[in-house]
Amino acid sequence: MRLRPMYARQIVDMSVKLISVLSSLIGICVLVLIIYEVIARGIAACSLSFFTELPAPPGMGEGGVANAIIGTLIITVLASLIGVPVGLLAGIFLAEFGKDTKFSEVTIFILNVIIGIPSIIIGLFVYTVLVKPFGSFSGYAGAVALAIIMLPVIARTAQDMLLLVPNSLRESAFALGMPYWRVILSVVFRYARSGLTTAILLAIARVSGETAPLLFTALNSQYWIESLTQPTANLTVTIYNYAISPYTDWQQIAWGASLLIMIGVLTVNIFARLVFKPKFR
Amino acid sequence: MKKNKTECSSLSFSDTIFKSISIISVCLTFIIVTGIFVQLVWNSRESIEKFGFSFLFTQQWNPVTSVFGAASSIYGTLATTVIAMAIAVPLSILVALFLSELAHPLISKFVGICIELLAAIPSIIYGMWGLFVFAPVMSKTLQPFLQKNFGFLKIFNGHKIGIGVLTAGIILAVMVLPFITSVVCDVFKMVPNVLKESAYGMGSTTWEVTHKVTIRYGLSSIVGACFLGLGRALGETMAVTFVIGNRHKISASLFDAGNTIASTLANEFAEASEPLYLSSLIELGLVLFVLTFIMQVLAQFWLAKMKKSFGGGL
Known part of the structure; x- marks a missing residue:
């Protein structure tokens, strides 16, 4: 074997370490830059009318995105109402009833694959199922699309969290004569509470x-939300439409809306990571 | 005795109900996956019948004459993904090395959260940032630099307008970085300490231990992580739509505007009023679905290899 001099090896080692530190710094810098730019450009848009008024035509100034804020909240809550229980139930099956079976192995595989399917494809799917046949873009379709995106994420993380619950807890609950579903809901869930909360919060933040x-389901609208069977205003599509428009006052509003979304998502993320720290990690 | 029996059966009855509900939830995921495939094929049948396989190789995309081909979108998708992976894979291995081996635990935790937050930022914000902040910087710094030094290569020669395939690739790299980093970091931590220690005991430096022991030991999972990132990069929509320029043309230069499957969908879906136009767009979606599905299956396959040898999951 060829022997290399020690100093050459140490130089390579030091340079790799240096590059490694630099790469981490690049990551942090990009994060800081993005947050800084969004805050710096978005803060100017935040006035009272921004939160209370309907969008104004370009050049009229003083428009708001109140309808989009409400729309995003409604769609997200509705999506969570569908996605969280279904995801939790699937997670329960994987961790409890179907533990270590061939069926659950296949399911886990499929769930991992769905997690990786681009969200735009899910949107397209919901378009073909809930928008095209009914002839109108709708808030409900948007909520269903987001729920489908949430479902596998929650199922997989719930499974991981439930598997960490010690078996002795289940056994002692069984010994009291509880049915399995009571054991799961009032013993296993209580033990895994903080982990499950983190998982759910992160999934909601993500969607x-x-x-x-x-874009394919709820679309967007300029008006207050009267019915979820109609195109429903929401922040993210508003950002998209306004940002690619040539009007500077619309772009300004897009930055404001981005700031709002970013603050929401990052707050939930940091909150979930710091406050609900899973105790078994 | 009788009472006891009824109680037992009622217990198992409630359990049966609960169990069947949870099985239904699980089956929903199967229905969704097959549903996506069936619906996409069914709704793109018009375009599949009309264009057949030539859809994949035709560059022309003209709604006026109703000729649709996916070649430029597929090319753009692959080009941006290759650029993203070329940047993100080495970068995330280095970041993972920093997080798992070099940094103080506290610093590692802080940096780790920062990297994870990169994944939490919605892609539309990456898009806004890319278009209004990053693209002008690109056109003033990186693009002139590349053209001046590597301009003899066709890929680095073109209009320095900031937006284009290269910019989209760089933004994608930042977006997939956290996904690859987190898996690679887990892999690094799962390599048994005994192995690393024995290599250190032989007098190896940290880098030698990393690339000869750690990376080699966890190679299959690292490959899996790369496929995970690849799948993400292929389907990323909003960020790319903002910065790629949306042009149906394959161009030799990476500085030129192009498009990806996802960006075409996001950009043109609202305009598609004709049935053939719509079904061509849905067929594009089908191509993307198949591509990402394959990537995910490969990723799971490679990750499972590691799982078997460790007896633990990632």
Whole structure:
């Protein structure tokens, strides 16, 4: 074997370490730059009318995105109402009833694959199922699309969290004569509470910033939300429409809306990571 | 005795109900996957019948004459993905090395959260940032630099307008970085300490231990992580739509505007009023679905290899 002099090896080692530190710094710098730019450009848009008024035509100034804020909240809540219970139930099956079976192995595989399917494809799918046949873009379709995106994420993380619950807890609950579903809901869930909360919060944060699926489902609207069977205003599609428009006052509003979404998503993320720290990690 | 029996059966009855509900939820995921495939094929049948396989190789995309071909979108998707992976893979291995081996635990935790937050930022914000902040910087710094030094290569020769395939690739690299980093970091941590220690005991430097022991030991999972990132990069929509320029043309220069499957969908879906136009767009979606599906299957396959040898999951 060829022997290399020690100093050459140490120089290579030091330079790799240096590059490694630099790469991490690049990552942090990009994050800081993005946050800084969004805050710096978005803060100017935040006035009272921004939060309380309907969008104004370009050049009229003083428009707001109140309808989009409400729309995003409604769609996200509705999506969570569908996605969270279904995801949790699937997670329960994987971690409890179907533990270590061939069926659940296949399911886990499929869930991992769905997690990786681009959200735009989910949007396209919901378009073909809920928009095209009914003839109108709708808030409901948007919520369903977001729920489908949430489902596998919640199922997989719930499964991981439930598997960490010690078996002795389940056994002692069984010994009290509880049915399995009570054991799961009032013993296993309680133990895994903080982990599950983190998982759910992160999933909600993730879908609340989704744009692509909403383009095909909820679309957007300039008006207050009267019915969810109609195109429904939402922040992310508003950002998209306004940002690519040539009007500077619309672009300004897009930055304001971006700031709003970013603050929401990052707050939930940091909050979930710091406050609900899973105790078994 | 009788009472006891009824109680037992009622217990198992409630459990059966709960179990069947949870099985239904699981089956929903199967329905969704097959539903996506069936619906996309069914809704793109018009374009599949009309264009057949030539859809994949035709560059022309003309709604006026109703000729649709996916070649430029597929090319753009692959080009941006290749650029993104070329940047993101080495970068994320280095970041993972920093997080798992070099940094103080506290610093590692802080940097780790920062990298994870990169993944949390919605892609539309990357798009806004890319278009209004990053693209002008690109056109003033990186593009002139590349053209001046590597201009003899066709790929680095073109209009320095800031937006284009290269910019989209760089933004994508930042977006997939956290996904690859987190898996690679887990892999690095799962390599048994005994292995690393014995290599250190032989007098190896940190880098030698990393690339000869750690990376080699976890290679299959690292490949899996790369496929995960690849799948993400292929389907990323909003960020790319903002910065790629949306032009149906394959161009030799990476500085020129192009498009990807996802960006075409996002950009033109609202205009598609004709059935053939719409079904061509849905067929584009089908191509993307198949591509990402394959990537995910490969990723899971490589990750599972590691799982078997470790007896633990990632």
